[in-house]
Amino acid sequence: MAHLRLGSVAPDFEADTTEGWLKFHEWAGDSWVMLFSHPGDFTPVCTTELADVSQRLPEFVKRGVQIIAISADTLKTHFEWIEDIIEIGTKTAPTCVEYPIIADEDRKVSTLYDMLDKQDATNVDPDGLPYTIRTVFIIDPKKIIRTMIQYPAAVGRDFDEIIRVIDALQAADKYKVNTPVSWKPGEDVIIPSYISDEEAERIFPKFDTVLPYLRMTRDPSRA
Structure with a gap:
């Protein structure tokens, strides 16, 4: 097996x-x-x-x-x-x-x-x-x-947590994003590191560079 x-x-x-x-x-x-x-x-x-x-x-x-x-x-x-x-x-x-x-x-x-x-x-x-x-x-x-x-x-x-995980997985697949700790739909998301700043500017209308490796943007589903 x-x-x-x-x-x-x-x-x-x-x-x-x-x-x-x-x-x-x-x-x-x-x-x-x-x-x-x-x-x-x-x-x-x-x-x-x-x-x-x-x-x-x-x-x-x-x-x-x-x-x-x-x-x-x-x-x-x-x-x-x-x-x-x-x-x-x-x-x-x-x-x-x-x-x-x-x-x-x-x-x-x-x-x-x-x-x-x-x-x-x-x-x-x-x-x-x-x-x-x-x-x-x-x-x-x-x-x-x-x-x-x-x-x-x-x-x-905890089925609240299981549903939250499903929401995060579906958001990640649909919008090419990552989700931060305890994320729930409507909250800011993370732009994955494999996406360059130039590409991020095309995909996401606005994002904040919190740390060199941490860029946050609005949940695209609420944009």
């Missing part, structure tokens, strides 16, 4: 999901994708995460991002688990799990994406097989892995 890195092609696979059998690359089409794993069904942290993503789905749709989850359990238990996810989610906002959850009881997809927990000896099923850690893959329309974030089983994810 090749080790996945930023810039790797996201491996293709076929799997059964709560929305039917799919071929991953075909399903993804020309969209961005967030693939995120969960240690197992009926686990407390995962339940809160899936409910949160369900409520945020319009934010992902607005950015052209398809969502697909994976848990190392059966399709039957996935459907039973969805009832709990909806119950928890609707305590704070309308919740409907309108994205597929991959059934990965045999760990084929989890192994393909190197998601299995090799550290936490308690994060295993009754047969001793390791469950997945909380991994997030952000994959672009060319099927290239652009971001990988890993959390231990005990720690829930």
Whole structure:
């Protein structure tokens, strides 16, 4: 198995999901994708995460991002688990799990994406097989892995940060810019060092040279 890195092609696979059998690359089409794993069904942290993503789905749709989850359990238990996810989610906002959850009881997809927990000896099923850690893959329309974030089983994810990263990736691709620390859409961006001052003057209407290697300009989307 090749080790996945930023810039790797996201491996293709076929799997059964709560929305039917799919071929991953075909399903993804020309969209961005967030693939995120969960240690197992009926686990407390995962339940809160899936409910949160369900409520945020319009934010992902607005950015052209398809969502697909994976848990190392059966399709039957996935459907039973969805009832709990909806119950928890609707305590704070309308919740409907309108994205597929991959059934990965045999760990084929989890192994393909190197998601299995090799550290936490308690994060295993009754047969001793390791469950997945909380991994997030952000994959672009060319099927290239652009971001990988890993959390231990005990720690829930920050989806505000994940959406912020998607915004930054899409801005970087569209406008040929970099983004500074904690950047959010509408804030100033950085002109990459490979762009000369002369080229920058053509591309960007105005920029400030803060340091010889740091040039800031308005977010082009708001120009």
